[in-house]
Amino acid sequence: MYQTISIIAILITLVGIALHRIASPSRKKRQRKSAKKSIVGVLRILVYLLALLCFVVLAVTGFYPTLVLGEHISGYLLMIHATFAPILAVCLAVLAVMWASRCRLSYSDWPGFQRFVQRVTLVKSSVNKTPHNSSGLGQKLTFWLIIFLALPLILSIILSMFTLFGTYWQELLLGTHRYTALAFAMVVIVHTYLVIRT
Amino acid sequence: MKKGLISTSFLCLLVLCLSVPTVCFANETAKAQTNQKLLGDESDGSRAASIHLIPLFFENEDGEKGGKISPDDDPLLPFSTRWTCGDCHSYGIISKGWHFNANDPNVVPGRSGQPWILTDARTGTQIPLSYRPWPGTFKPEQVGLTAREFTLHFGIHTPGGGAGEVETQDPDEIMRSYISGKLEINCLSCHNADPGQDQSSSTGYAVQIVRENFRWAAAASCEFATVKGSAKSMPETYDPFMPEPLEHPKRLPPTITYRKTAFEKDNNVSFNIVREVPDHRCYFCHSNLYMEKEDTEKWSSDEDIHLTAGLKCVDCHRNGVEHNIIRGYDEEAGITQNPLAATSSCEGCHLPEGEEEPKAGRLGAPIPTHIGIPTIHFEKLTCTACHSGPWPGEKTMLTKTSRAHRLGTIGVNKSHEALPHIIAPVFAKQGGIGAAYMGRLLVLEGGKIAPHKLIWPAFWGTLKDQNVSPIDFEVVEQTVGTVFANEKLPASGDWPALSAEHITKALNSLKGAVEGEPVYVSGGKLYNLDDSGKLHQEEDPAAQPYLWPIGHNVRPAAQSLGVRYCTDCHATDAPFFFGDVTVDSPIVAGREAKRMIEFQDINPFYAWAFAFSFVFRPMMKYICLGSCAVLGLVLLLYALKALTCVVKVLAGEN
Numbered sequence: 001m002y003q004t005i006s007i008i009a010i011l012i013t014l015v016g017i018a019l020h021r022i023a024s025p026s027r028k029k030r031q032r033k034s035a036k037k038s039i040v041g042v043l044r045i046l047v048y049l050l051a052l053l054c055f056v057v058l059a060v061t062g063f064y065p066t067l068v069l070g071e072h073i074s075g076y077l078l079m080i081h082a083t084f085a086p087i088l089a090v091c092l093a094v095l096a097v098m099w100a101s102r103c104r105l106s107y108s109d110w111p112g113f114q115r116f117v118q119r120v121t122l123v124k125s126s127v128n129k130t131p132h133n134s135s136g137l138g139q140k141l142t143f144w145l146i147i148f149l150a151l152p153l154i155l156s157i158i159l160s161m162f163t164l165f166g167t168y169w170q171e172l173l174l175g176t177h178r179y180t181a182l183a184f185a186m187v188v189i190v191h192t193y194l195v196i197r198t
Numbered sequence: 199m200k201k202g203l204i205s206t207s208f209l210c211l212l213v214l215c216l217s218v219p220t221v222c223f224a225n226e227t228a229k230a231q232t233n234q235k236l237l238g239d240e241s242d243g244s245r246a247a248s249i250h251l252i253p254l255f256f257e258n259e260d261g262e263k264g265g266k267i268s269p270d271d272d273p274l275l276p277f278s279t280r281w282t283c284g285d286c287h288s289y290g291i292i293s294k295g296w297h298f299n300a301n302d303p304n305v306v307p308g309r310s311g312q313p314w315i316l317t318d319a320r321t322g323t324q325i326p327l328s329y330r331p332w333p334g335t336f337k338p339e340q341v342g343l344t345a346r347e348f349t350l351h352f353g354i355h356t357p358g359g360g361a362g363e364v365e366t367q368d369p370d371e372i373m374r375s376y377i378s379g380k381l382e383i384n385c386l387s388c389h390n391a392d393p394g395q396d397q398s399s400s401t402g403y404a405v406q407i408v409r410e411n412f413r414w415a416a417a418a419s420c421e422f423a424t425v426k427g428s429a430k431s432m433p434e435t436y437d438p439f440m441p442e443p444l445e446h447p448k449r450l451p452p453t454i455t456y457r458k459t460a461f462e463k464d465n466n467v468s469f470n471i472v473r474e475v476p477d478h479r480c481y482f483c484h485s486n487l488y489m490e491k492e493d494t495e496k497w498s499s500d501e502d503i504h505l506t507a508g509l510k511c512v513d514c515h516r517n518g519v520e521h522n523i524i525r526g527y528d529e530e531a532g533i534t535q536n537p538l539a540a541t542s543s544c545e546g547c548h549l550p551e552g553e554e555e556p557k558a559g560r561l562g563a564p565i566p567t568h569i570g571i572p573t574i575h576f577e578k579l580t581c582t583a584c585h586s587g588p589w590p591g592e593k594t595m596l597t598k599t600s601r602a603h604r605l606g607t608i609g610v611n612k613s614h615e616a617l618p619h620i621i622a623p624v625f626a627k628q629g630g631i632g633a634a635y636m637g638r639l640l641v642l643e644g645g646k647i648a649p650h651k652l653i654w655p656a657f658w659g660t661l662k663d664q665n666v667s668p669i670d671f672e673v674v675e676q677t678v679g680t681v682f683a684n685e686k687l688p689a690s691g692d693w694p695a696l697s698a699e700h701i702t703k704a705l706n707s708l709k710g711a712v713e714g715e716p717v718y719v720s721g722g723k724l725y726n727l728d729d730s731g732k733l734h735q736e737e738d739p740a741a742q743p744y745l746w747p748i749g750h751n752v753r754p755a756a757q758s759l760g761v762r763y764c765t766d767c768h769a770t771d772a773p774f775f776f777g778d779v780t781v782d783s784p785i786v787a788g789r790e791a792k793r794m795i796e797f798q799d800i801n802p803f804y805a806w807a808f809a810f811s812f813v814f815r816p817m818m819k820y821i822c823l824g825s826c827a828v829l830g831l832v833l834l835l836y837a838l839k840a841l842t843c844v845v846k847v848l849a850g851e852n
Contacts (some may be wrong), residue, residue, distance in 0.1 A: 031450075
């Protein structure tokens, strides 16, 4: 069941990204200002890259046995998974602190949000089609989603390691971890796509 | 002429028509008689104890039901359980039960069980035997044991039946079998609740088997009969049904005397028979003694938690009239099709399923919560891995069992080192579960890890086409036994200290006596002589140890593995993975140790690395929890900021 849902979900995400890429090709790259990066800026990027690396490792070690082998994660894959997981947790905490302010939703995101709602609901509106950066809104939303999903993702597996929960709750926590991980992975893929696009 | 032919044909047809239903009816009647349930085959629903005030019947010389026994009979014969108990209980059905059907090749062997162990210190032999096709055991015929010899060796700790009732085809044994009779199922071994039921005293069941008094054994075990004499010492011409005075006055023929007061009105006798077998009856054949400490007395260790809680063995190990007793392993329900199996295993009582009945454990069994135990453990381990047998130590320990060490019988060697050497607990991957599939025996491999008892086979064999088969034990005694005749055997019953020279000599002695290349198997290795006559040793599949799972004693949750912390098993020196398993051998140089993990089909480095990761696990937990706290605070902070905006908008300020 989980295997099927995961494959479908990941396929939908990838197809969605491909369609989005075809439907709205990225504009010509703007000349980036060669502004000097501060130490914090460099650190932010480094942490982001480390988090991305951890995510890739965790996704591969987590999804490979489930999706390809059809079995639970175990053996060396589990050990690698458990080694990279706390690094990702720390990176996410650091990124949350560093990026939260930049990713605040402001009034300038409102038109983009309205247009997004229109697209989804297919309702026409008289809102002025003011130009805006839709990727920016997407990045902000996916950022907050990542931070939000990270909580149940981490807590579900960490709490199961304490002598607090019996078999029923252990299974529930494991299920929560797996499905949250799937959602988390989808959001991270979209977020990364949007970051690369801009 | 033509008229006569027609009338003859008509008559033939008439006879044919009349005979067909008659024959059919006769068949149906016979069938009905066969399937007819006897008085004791089906309960009427009463849970009260049934009174067994019954006549005793003997079996006559033709193996048929003889007459009713009276204390004044001459000769006075032992009662036969087949005809006495069989009057009300279908003996034919009962004899197909688990305790009696080992030599039936059509019986599904199921999970590997305790073998019979042929042991001889003099020849360095301890070989697991079984009529059941459990991988790793040998058939008694392979070491030259006939069914009769098997009964003589091992019948003491059986409730009769099985090999004891096999008609011998060996001309040398026919007369002796006539004298000793068959070892019928001894219903009293299990069901007699009288304290006088005697399995082991100087006139009890065990001694009668040693004396070849098979016909008398069941009767001798009951409280109101005494058997003297020995069928073994009788000449082959002796007829127990028409005994004549013997030439040797010192030889005493087997004779039975019944306590006169036991016979009541009409010469009926009262038995204290119980449906539910008392635990101490099971213990006669199913006791275990773990040599974990010097003090191995009963009061220094606890019983199985189920018995302590007030249950009886037969509350879980149930059976119907067919006596197909539940063994209690996980896979049993799927393998044996026994309807009682699914509800009588650990899970059957402790993890009941189904919405129709209350979700409470059967017999008051608590439903385990397994707090903090990741569910992967239930896929990889049996319940017994954490809850049964002795707690794993740095080294395995020697173990004694009733059947292997004749516990509970007269003159038993109480030394800790007495052979055979059974080693426990060995946490090994369970395999070799024999199941029937499309009319063939299918051996299921790759099971869960479970605690096992282990025996390293030690025997003399021949190597032919890369296959090792044991040599007839009589030949071994005559050849190897002679070579080792002057070797001093330890008083403890331990192995003699053999060296490579001993083995070389013995192999040379076997060269002329057997066909094929003589070999010696011991301590996981195969020893043979190379072309130059030097002793060569190598690991060989035939030398692999035989393991069978430990079911009892079950420990309570508070004493289960992992109750303190994960490191009960997941530590770099945890005995569960890294304990030493003794490699037992009469050859001193072959006595070494293997690590437990070698029996678990797990990469040792992986197990070590995984265990090592538990050093960092508390750190990882707190780092992750700290990260979660930061994430939560950031989310809360910005959620509150967002709420401020909403409040401002709603208040018309923005």
